[in-house]
Amino acid sequence: MIKLKTPEQIEKIAQSGKILSEVFRKTIEEARIGASLKYLDDLAYRLIKEAGAEPAFLGYKPSGAKHPYSATICASVNDIIVHGFPNDYKLKTADVLKLDFGVKYKGFYSDAAVTVGIGAISKEAENLIKATKIALEEAIKIMKPENTLGDIGFSISQTAKKYGVKAVKELTGHGIGFELHEDPTIYNYGEKGKGIKLKPGMVLAIEPMFAISTDKIIQKKDESWATADKSLSAHFEHTVAITEEGVEILTR
Secondary structure (H helix, E strand, C coil), rough: CCCCCHHHHHHHHHHHHHHHHHHHHHHHHHHCCCCCCHHHHHHHHHHHHCCEEEEEECCCCCCCCCCHHHHCEEECCEEEEECCCCCCCCCCCCCEEEEEEEEEEEEEEEEEEEEECCCCCHHHHHHHHHHHHHHHHHHHHHCCCCCEEEHHHHHHHHHHCCCCCEECCCCCECCCCCCCCEEEEEECCCCCCCCEECCCEEEEEEECCECCCCCCCEECCCCCEEEECCCCCEEEEEEEEEEEHHHHHHHH
């Protein structure tokens, strides 16, 4: 069941999103050659706690997972798309890093992700990152009442096609606000005019995930998800509210 939010509740989610945005900014600044994923995780944890909030991912058990997640952020490198665990790996030039994390503040959740190229990256990687970022921007533009979830998925898949990359089909966006993951499921592909109609009060985590050469995924032993052919992947995400006045990005 989709849980619509009041303007007052959306404002509280926006407060969570503002904290998340600031923590993201400071964490991205430290994502450089030689930095370990564990260092970035420790930094994000400290910054979230200093803001009086809680890391939304820490201790969360996603559907189908064997164990609760034991870190603040997901730090996924190169072919790993999502749920990469922040270990002692040190970033090196040409890495493509996906940072994904959430914040719980005064009972309300926000979620966002960004992809960062480390040092000098390939032209292929640049195109992939650009395509995924634009896909998110274009999807947000059409989040208007009476449009549909199918419109969002169609927009995302069309952007992938335009840039010659693949939209990952088995990983999705979701509703958010009262919980980290709520209905509805938001696919990165779809048909125009199909699916649930958008309406004011919906708060959605839109998250296109693209890969250079496959839309197929595999799950690793650490429960992260990677491209089936080991090609590079990218991921961007915002928490977005649909209001009577228009679309509001809550994690920017």
